[in-house]
Amino acid sequence: MEHLKEKTLHSEKLFTGKVIDLYLEDVELPNGKTSKREIIKHPGAVAVIAITPEGKILMVEQYRKALEKAIVEIPAGKLEKGEDPEYTAKRELEEETGYTTSSLQHLISFYTSPGFADELVHLYLAEKIEKLEVKAELDEDEFVELLEVSLDEAQQLLKDQRIFDAKTAYALQYLELQQALQK
Amino acid sequence: MEHLKEKTLHSEKLFTGKVIDLYLEDVELPNGKTSKREIIKHPGAVAVIAITPEGKILMVEQYRKALEKAIVEIPAGKLEKGEDPEYTAKRELEEETGYTTSSLQHLISFYTSPGFADELVHLYLAEKIEKLEVKAELDEDEFVELLEVSLDEAQQLLKDQRIFDAKTAYALQYLELQQALQK
Numbered sequence: 001m002e003h004l005k006e007k008t009l010h011s012e013k014l015f016t017g018k019v020i021d022l023y024l025e026d027v028e029l030p031n032g033k034t035s036k037r038e039i040i041k042h043p044g045a046v047a048v049i050a051i052t053p054e055g056k057i058l059m060v061e062q063y064r065k066a067l068e069k070a071i072v073e074i075p076a077g078k079l080e081k082g083e084d085p086e087y088t089a090k091r092e093l094e095e096e097t098g099y100t101t102s103s104l105q106h107l108i109s110f111y112t113s114p115g116f117a118d119e120l121v122h123l124y125l126a127e128k129i130e131k132l133e134v135k136a137e138l139d140e141d142e143f144v145e146l147l148e149v150s151l152d153e154a155q156q157l158l159k160d161q162r163i164f165d166a167k168t169a170y171a172l173q174y175l176e177l178q179q180a181l182q183k
Numbered sequence: 184m185e186h187l188k189e190k191t192l193h194s195e196k197l198f199t200g201k202v203i204d205l206y207l208e209d210v211e212l213p214n215g216k217t218s219k220r221e222i223i224k225h226p227g228a229v230a231v232i233a234i235t236p237e238g239k240i241l242m243v244e245q246y247r248k249a250l251e252k253a254i255v256e257i258p259a260g261k262l263e264k265g266e267d268p269e270y271t272a273k274r275e276l277e278e279e280t281g282y283t284t285s286s287l288q289h290l291i292s293f294y295t296s297p298g299f300a301d302e303l304v305h306l307y308l309a310e311k312i313e314k315l316e317v318k319a320e321l322d323e324d325e326f327v328e329l330l331e332v333s334l335d336e337a338q339q340l341l342k343d344q345r346i347f348d349a350k351t352a353y354a355l356q357y358l359e360l361q362q363a364l365q366k
Binding site: 004005006008014015017018019020022024025027029030031033035036037038039040041042045061062063064065066067070071073076078108109110111112113114115116117118119121140141143144145158164165166167168169170173174176177180181 | 291324
């Protein structure tokens, strides 16, 4: 809505990182007053709900430095510049789990932290996956552990706060909803 | 899991903001090699699924400078230092919508962007709300517009990408799941 718009008066890039960039902006508010906005630019990411032939959900456990703990998440990864999200989703699935798929269905895309960041996550469903004969290589600074869990087991991990992030919580609720709708 | 842990070798604070702080850390990876991590520290936030006596969902439209557009979200806001999330949830509901509640139910807490940020969102359900006689004041740099929508209308806003963020997508799926489970 145009009358809510905040006009940029000045934008300064304070940090250029491997993953994120930081901007500090002076904005004009709808009432004509000014304020500052701290903004993180992020390339965007993908995540995949991948179901094995045995009906298990693929999960990866990895250390998240920002949280200073390891958590369990659905396979996910950052977009490379100019990359098609569907391509990234297949690559990340292969690298993190050793499974591949030719049937990715886009479920939803959402901003994770609209208050300060432009990170957009594209969520896919892969109901038909198969094991790669040769496992793809992870990025050299990436260490993950693969888990294959039932929906009940995943719900328990969520209760125990070992699953603890928005995209994975959304994914589990998605599967619970599909189950409820089928009844 | 201890064997996935990344040890901090050096941590430097590069930016101290009103909302976020930025750290650059040198870490030792599980294989002994080193890497850098870019980390955003955030005070955490709350969000509220609030249902009017007429069965409508309260939503607020606001401009998000990081996205350079206005989006429609459930009422939400940042934690002040040391604040109890339930207190914040009630305050933000009052400030952003003019409704109050004495029945907040905690549904879930999740990290929004564990790859680079420690922002934790606490999501509450308020099924009994009532209009304040005198509307609470918004922060001076906050401009929001209140919407009261049915679940069907909200689903349409989601399809149209006017609802576009993780917590609100999760909230709508939560309500859809409750509806499906009641059938």
